[in-house]
Amino acid sequence: MTHSEVIVVGAGPAGLSAAINAANCGCEVLLIDNGNRLGGQYWRHMAKERDLLNYSLHYDFGRGVSLRDSVLNHKKITVKTQTQIWSAAANDEGVVLHALAPGNSSEIPREIVFETQHLILATGAYDRALPFPGWDIPGVMTPGAAQSLLKGHGVVAGKKMVIAGSGPFLLPVASSLAEQGVEIVGLFEAHSPRRWLRRVFVLLSNLGKLTEGIHYGRILKRRAVRMKFGFAVIQAHAGDDGILTAVIVARIRPDFTVVVGSERKIECDAAAIGWGFTPDTSLAGALGLPQKVDVDGAVVVSVDERQVAQSNSEMSVHAAGEITGVGGAVLSLHEGAIAGLSCALLLGKITDSQYQNTTKELYASRLHAEKFARALKDVYVIPDGWRTWVTPSTLICRCEEVSCGQVDTAVRELGARNSRDVKLFSRVGMGMCQGRVCGRNMADYLGSDDGDRIRNARRPIIAPITLGELAQDPLL
Amino acid sequence: MSEKVITCTLNGATLTAISGQSVAAAMISHGERINRTTRIENSPRGIFCGIGSCFDCLVVVDGIANQRACITEVREGMTIQTQNGAGT
Numbered sequence: 001m002t003h004s005e006v007i008v009v010g011a012g013p014a015g016l017s018a019a020i021n022a023a024n025c026g027c028e029v030l031l032i033d034n035g036n037r038l039g040g041q042y043w044r045h046m047a048k049e050r051d052l053l054n055y056s057l058h059y060d061f062g063r064g065v066s067l068r069d070s071v072l073n074h075k076k077i078t079v080k081t082q083t084q085i086w087s088a089a090a091n092d093e094g095v096v097l098h099a100l101a102p103g104n105s106s107e108i109p110r111e112i113v114f115e116t117q118h119l120i121l122a123t124g125a126y127d128r129a130l131p132f133p134g135w136d137i138p139g140v141m142t143p144g145a146a147q148s149l150l151k152g153h154g155v156v157a158g159k160k161m162v163i164a165g166s167g168p169f170l171l172p173v174a175s176s177l178a179e180q181g182v183e184i185v186g187l188f189e190a191h192s193p194r195r196w197l198r199r200v201f202v203l204l205s206n207l208g209k210l211t212e213g214i215h216y217g218r219i220l221k222r223r224a225v226r227m228k229f230g231f232a233v234i235q236a237h238a239g240d241d242g243i244l245t246a247v248i249v250a251r252i253r254p255d256f257t258v259v260v261g262s263e264r265k266i267e268c269d270a271a272a273i274g275w276g277f278t279p280d281t282s283l284a285g286a287l288g289l290p291q292k293v294d295v296d297g298a299v300v301v302s303v304d305e306r307q308v309a310q311s312n313s314e315m316s317v318h319a320a321g322e323i324t325g326v327g328g329a330v331l332s333l334h335e336g337a338i339a340g341l342s343c344a345l346l347l348g349k350i351t352d353s354q355y356q357n358t359t360k361e362l363y364a365s366r367l368h369a370e371k372f373a374r375a376l377k378d379v380y381v382i383p384d385g386w387r388t389w390v391t392p393s394t395l396i397c398r399c400e401e402v403s404c405g406q407v408d409t410a411v412r413e414l415g416a417r418n419s420r421d422v423k424l425f426s427r428v429g430m431g432m433c434q435g436r437v438c439g440r441n442m443a444d445y446l447g448s449d450d451g452d453r454i455r456n457a458r459r460p461i462i463a464p465i466t467l468g469e470l471a472q473d474p475l476l
Numbered sequence: 477m478s479e480k481v482i483t484c485t486l487n488g489a490t491l492t493a494i495s496g497q498s499v500a501a502a503m504i505s506h507g508e509r510i511n512r513t514t515r516i517e518n519s520p521r522g523i524f525c526g527i528g529s530c531f532d533c534l535v536v537v538d539g540i541a542n543q544r545a546c547i548t549e550v551r552e553g554m555t556i557q558t559q560n561g562a563g564t
Binding site: 147242 | 547
């Protein structure tokens with residue numbers, strides 16, 4: 001078992017910011033991530049040799065590079081990448097994390113056990129996908145998948161692509177793919193831009209975001225890609241080989257119900273469709289941290305103004321970034337910094353007045369970024385009208401291949417009243433992804449209350465582990 | 477660590493990739509869109525979330541089933557097979 005003063009889980013904007021701030025105060029920090037490089041999804045990048053391409057694929061790669069390099073060069077920070085935590089437990093004395101990491105020579109991952117009194121969770125978020133007929137066809141993916149193939153591996157997901165869904169993330173995905181020569185045959189935002197009209201002040205007080213939006217708009221204009229508003233992909237079709245050949249796009253109302261007769265077919269070899277993000281609170285749930293339901297319906301970790309989710313005189317668990325509510329990289333950087341400084345304060349590395357002086361501005365910046373995040377959630381809300389897109393044979397749980405019809409049967413004929421009942425009757429959410437993809441959709445499909453959403457998001461195991469891996473002696 | 481060309485096999489055929497690339501990226505750049513077929517319906521699946529969350533892009537790597545192609549890096553001499561059902 002290895003012990004560290006502070007452990008940070010997740011090396012995206014929040015985690016990097018937490019690590020550097022804690023380390024700068026003199027804390028010994030261990031930074032763990034399951035990816036192969038620092039930066040998380042936001043600053044996902046390729047090896048240094050391809051930095052030219054890295055810079056061209058990101059809007060603000062420079063900031064990510066300097067943060068990454070200062071973390072990598074910091075004497076107080078130890079970095080462990082490709083390390084997947086699979087279970088965790090907290091008690092009054094501290095936290096124990098069980099992880100799988102590549103073994104020294106053998107290819108089978110080995111278990112490593114970490115222990116700390118001060119944990120900072122910054123596990124981020126993943127794309128939200130909504131079910132529709134054909135969403136399981138190869139070629140249909142999330143915008144994050146298309147973006148990670150390009151930013152992380154230099155590969156385009158298709159030659160002729162449709163990009164659809166809702167939220168500002170569609171813009172960087174569409175523009176970077178267009179820049180790489182992909183023919184964007186359709187770019188569809190479900191909501192009307194008029195929804196920003198009532199929030200013009202928020203937009204104008206976030207000129208940086210506005211500038212970024214204009215940057216993407218210019219690229220798309222140069223590449224002759226026009227975003228169409230009020231449309232959604234409601235079906236996908238496959239050829240004889242089972243691979244995507246076309247999507248059906250329809251005009252939708254503000255409640256996401258389809259305007260009948262507006263459907264049209266668009267041929268494409270890949271479609272990137274996403275509906276904002278879902279925080280990955282699996283580790284927080286396993287630790288039993290307090291959770292709540294955010295305004296967008298996502299289950300998030302509940303924290304106080306110091307980003308503390310749980311603490312006593314001996315230990316603390318902080319949470320920062322998307323897992324406390326989706327808000328983007330800027331908000332994540334502020335939250336991470338505050339969490340790092342709070343750990344330093346609890347460890348006695350800085351005084352109370354030093355903490356207050358350093359965080360005064362951070363608190364104000366965090367509040368400002370939170371207001372923008374709130375506006376985004378209001379503009380890009382996901383109403384449950386998508387439930388009219390599905391048919392009884394449409395899968396809702398991709399892992400266990402459970403259809404919407406099977407869920408309807410569990411409710412109508414077997415008397416299921418909540419996510420847990422439906423899970424026991426139909427296996428929905430019992431697969432390898434642990435309900436990450438279907439959990440939130442299932443809750444919306446059933447019209448679940450907050451308690452049901454939180455209970456269903458709590459899972460004891462974070463990632464699958466084989467008996468073979470479990471049977472080996474721990475590496476450390 | 478400089479970049480180099482990696483040679484592996486996909487269903488017995490040669491697959492080249494750049495070091496640091498994921499199995500999923502190497503497969504897509506060679507036009508291979510199907511990673512596996514499902515246990516119950518035997519229907520094809522490919523890359524979906526791309527970041528290790530959804531467990532849809534599972535392949536058999538060096539004889540071990542259920543490996544996420546999107547977060548598994550290619551290695552010299554790696555044998556990759558598309559997975560049928562549970563892969564056992």
